[in-house]
Amino acid sequence: MDAVDEQPDGQRDDRVLAYTRGLSLFIVPFLLVAFVILYLFPDHTARLWSWHIAVSMTSMVLASAYLGGAYFFLRVARSRHWHEVGTGFLAVTAFASLLGVATLLHWDLFLHDHLAFWLWAGLYFTAPFLVIGAWLANRRYGAPAAAGDVLLRPLERWVVAVVGLLALGTGVVLFLAPGAMNDLWPWPLTPLTGRVIGATFCLGGAGVGVWFDPRWTSVRVMLQVESVMLVLMLIAAVRARDELIGSHALAWPLLLGTLLVLAGSAYLWLTYEHHPRPAPGPRGLDELGRRGRAV
Template sequence: MSTPGTASDRVRRFTRVLAAVIVPFLGAAVVLLYLLPNATDVTFAWTIQPALTAMFLGSAYAGGIVFFVHVLRTERWHRVKYGFPAVVVFASLLAVATFLHWDRFHFGHISFFTWVTLYLTTPVLVLVAAALNWRADPATPEPRDYAIPRAARIAIALVGVVAFAAGVALFVAPTAFLDVWAWPLTPLTGRVVGAILTLPGMVNVWLLVDPRWSAFRSIFQAQLVSLVFIAGALVFAAGDLTWDRPAGPAFAVGIALSLVAYAAFYVYCERRSRGGSAVGQ
């Protein structure tokens, strides 16, 4: 029996089908970029160097798998709602980057056709899915929900704003960062890294308007997985970091602190939610 306010809070079939189609492509990308980062010259749509950049992109896709599996499995739209604007922005930026650096791609390779097809269609299809579902959220808490404290929401949103601003700056003017970034970049990889950095910003800002932990639990799981993969990339591709630049060690420390902070925040909210600290109480 459904609880009050949940009847319309559902994920439409179109959105589930879209998630089911996207997940296998993300899985393939994780294998090619994260497990085989030094072979992108023969396996991927374009050659990515150094390996850390490939693994960084693969880490974003790993989080995407978690997110879209939740989209596929969850019964309630509000649990995944705020991830969709982030995906639209990320995919749109990668589409723009593709056409700005068209000459860098491996024309004729199956990965090239796959990449171009996905980034021509994904921004539109995900935007349509978001539009079809958006108003399905009744904006009511779940029975054992938790109201995230205002101070925590503002702090996390500010972190997101900083990441988003850095991502936009890197995307718009990548050449300005080539000599100061934490590892070697090209204009194309700079724009890709910038697009990835917009993801937490586009998610975290919604905390300013919605305190429900249930609306962010699944998305924070995806972010945690991405952070774990990024941390792994920093270990296995540590040689790619430019340790003689301040940005090198700063990035490594920032990821470590972010992983600890996100994990602590997730555990705290889960415990409070299970304790019955419902929104509005």
């Protein structure tokens, strides 16, 4: 029997546990410091960071993920409803796990005499277990959709899930075969930086969660996090424009895809945040509830 089903319905009050809030507040300062170093001083990683990142675009993309993560965990700490943030914990677990694996694979490239490295290693060797532990503990209290919840339309739900799958697939390919992607990617990659960028793209896999829970309230925080990250990445592309290789096959598709995702996010926000739709009838809600319990 699924762990969620073992929790009495009366106690599935969608609470966010104190442990989850505490863990979120603990993580935020590390993410903010990393953002400041990598986004504001991308040319000084040999002195300030865990390893020397030669291409500033890579530094700023990773920094964008860190600021998006800081925003996410601040929202978790303030949230009263687990379903609003739960999907993000799976994406963060994947991100942290992949960075932990990348650290082991490229151990000799890290600056072991830097404090930043030991903070990096400590974070990514422990965070996957802490974050997935919070998800496992908290999901038992997740509440299914109820009458009055606003749900995305089927087409919108499908598009968001497909975009999430594309981001996840791109991340997996980058992580497994960074060398093969170097001649396609818009800026130079090394095996280590390719895997780091791949882990960052895997954060987009959070979009797949909308297929299982299409409530607007389950989507809106993820949409905000995504927008923070993508806007920062676009600004980074302008700052690091001399590093970009427009002739590489994925250069323009990635730019166009980023702009389309931001436009779609704006559409969803304007549609559902300010002009909510009523939920479907009881039968649809019952089916969604069953799916939520099975996830």
